[in-house]
Amino acid sequence: MFFAAAALLPFLVHASTPGPAADGRAWDGRTRTLHEWGTFVSVQGSDGIALDGLRHHDRDLPPFVHDLAKRGGILALQLKMETPVVYFYAPGTWRLDLDVRFPHGLVTQWWPTAQRVNEPCARGAEVLAEHCARVANLKDGFVSWGRHDDLVILPPDAEVELAPVAADDPWGFARAVASNPLRVARAVEEEGKPTRYELEHERLLFYRGLGDFALPLAVRVRTEERRVDERAGAVRRLGLDLTLARDSAALRGLFVIDVEGDLACFARLGDLAASRAEDLELALRPKADATAELAQAVAAELEHAGLFADEARAMARTWEHAWFGDEGLRVLYVLPSSLVERELPLTVSHGVHQAAGANAWDEAPPESIVRVFVARTEVLTPSKERVLRDTVKQRADGDAKAAEAIAAWGRFAEPWLARVRALEPDPTVRAAAEALLREARARP
Template sequence: MQKPQPFIVHEWGTFLAIAGSNGVTLEGMSHEEHPLPDFVHAAKADSVFPKWPTLKGETPVIYFYTDKPRKVLVGVDFPSGAWTHWFPSAASAGRFSGSAPNTNGHLGWITQLAPPSPTDSLPELAADSLWRFARQVPAAATVTSNGEVERFLFYRGLGKANLPVELFPEKNAGRLVAHVPVQRVILLNIEQGKLTWRPVIALKAGQILDGVRTGLRPGSVEEIALYLTRGLIQSGLFPDEARALVNTWRSSYFEHDGFRVLFILPQAWTDRFIPLHVRPQPDQLVRVMVGRIEGLTKKREALVRAALLGFASNPEKHFATLAAQGRYLEPILRRLAQTPSLKPLCERFLATELVTKGRSDARALAEQLRLGV
């Protein structure tokens, strides 16, 4: 008789924040960088989304490995935030009754697992969808009560919380403070497409690292991606899972201008921050999350400030600077609004579609501002 295979559950994802030049985590980290497939379920923004979140939990995906069909109950909590997107359909979604608004988020699935099969009927994807990378893992199919099928459980959320690592972009040429042990730290700067970086194998809890914006050397995307992939495997992910994470976030991590820090968080932190419950209990449970902090330097602040002040006189010239900030434009504007003389102007820009919907052009933005939007 063949020995039963263990029941294994693996998970990966990213938590993202942006640190102002003064090291304070900025609000407004809620926008998407890449569109999710149309079939993904979304909560109503006006009912559960935290107001001006400081943390974005992106693409946690949960894989299951089983050699036989089995029914599984899965629940994931977010004590300091709310879950905003998920797939397949959840049996329960929202927050625990009696909790404060926009906190104690919860998702629950009742799903049937089946060993992977090439005949799995998965929702269709656009050819360029980043979702396809997560599917390139031969995990069990997950089937919910309404017949939705995928090779994993996906969810995403927003929180009013801080990562356990602090970044002070301007202090001592950049200071990093680790409050928990982290692995495979990547210090990365991209400016006009030129990439420089420095790896730090590990930081202990309580360790302070100064000069994080200095000593960076030229590197390639392939080199940095391999460094991170190896760290993800050492943290417990299967090689194809690690590649799925890196390929999903490759352009966002390694190809967009800006100064950022990446690091692998300990599972003990993840278990406390977003508790996961699986029944029946798996023989192995591995959760690997990448922390990501975008560092707002004074140089970048000054660039956006100049674009704001000069926009009225030359919209075409300064629109490109504002649009290039992408989903980080709102946090940057909220940082600049801390200067009283800039607050009214920042508030007008915050109300435009360039910020609220991530789309506009120079002419439309100028018109919205003239109308006092």
């Protein structure tokens, strides 16, 4: 999930449970339920090869979110895990422990306060040096809430004060879901010892990270063309080779999205059970129209995958206001649950539930867990790669505008510069790409 920088003054949110979705799938009001949605983001060259370097984010999270990156020393590899958002549903009060492991990655941001994050490395004990080395290499990350009864899922009708966000911040979209509010107790330490506790309230658990494992789909751009049709107007032609990893389950709900200036187009490609070629001819339309329609189509796909209707709309609306309209070619698809459980296993334990008006606590594990993760692959086309190479060449020749253009590449600077370095035959330009890449990697 990308969250836009606040453009308006923040305000306190007095939160009661939003009403149920007007239509579509919704919580039944009885079943103890956990739902999660999230995204894995990667970059590929036009040949379908994954590119390393996704470390930065181009839109800020709210200031209350905890950020491991502020400690420095984090390098990025193939993937950026974005948005995992966990919602809880229960008819009464529900206490539980929740643990998420990231065997091939590192959790870098989270909210509310977690009991442990990539710990015990952060405590700096010498005996844990081997574990800390693995964490530094983006392995064996994890985040844990609960442990000491400090994660409490409050009743559905509980009213709480939430941390402030701006009125137009997409974080608010994630909150616009009829889930139970929750409470976390954060220990405030003095001289290394907890002296008191402060309560944090939210409608969700959030975490984000960096990882190093392969997604199951490679997208090779075989052909590309832009032409103007007398009847259809601007038309985008794309020839794509979609290669599914041999050990992968089928992929659901593929979308291809292409944005060019103020125009955009998209196509739903359906499910992918085996590798295949796609030849597409898509009419470019005003970007606002195309992305609004895309958000509706993606929300329907997410609901079909198991999310409640308001959760699916929240996820799609967040993307619509964040990156649906960003320049470039990208492919979206729902990841197989087997991959999610392997790369991001989630465990819920020690669950106890107290019904409204009751005194007793009963053992209460979740009765339903649904996790829907989407892969977002940013794909470089041959024409885009030529533009990148030309820009680096101009920068090597001292062109100030080229330097500004490279600075504007933002979070994609590292993978794009790595691609230029790999493609460029001119040793001078290749050396310039290498120097710029070192500069990008040195930035916090």
